[in-house]
Amino acid sequence: FPVTISRLLKEKGFAEISTGPRGEPLVTWDSSLNPISVLTGPQKKNNWQVLSQENDWDEHPRQLDHIFMLDKKNPGKISSDISISAYRLFDKARRGVWVSDHFGIGVDIIWK
Helix, strand or coil, rough: CCCHHHHHHHHEEEEECCCCCCCCCCCCCCCCCCCCCCHHCCCCCCHHHHHHHHHHHCCCCCCCCCCECCCCCCCCCCCCEEEEEEEEECCCCCCCCCCEEEEEEEEEEEEE
């Protein structure tokens, strides 16, 4: 998720709600856990240096997907009358098959 888009959304008053309980990123790209992640990147076999750089990118766990919410009563934050819980989806193989090359994110939103 490009930093520029994330920054733009935050400047417009959106708050990221797809983080862990302490605001930490939810890792959705981790080639050590999901074997498909290293298979889906571009493969430029005619240029070993480019391929090496792409493989380096594959090796760094990170959060790819993000979910933002706009609380018009409290721009940039989430009101205390809203409870949010984010979690990772599709983080285990089902019958030996991975659903995607990266894990998904789900968010439960509860209005109190």
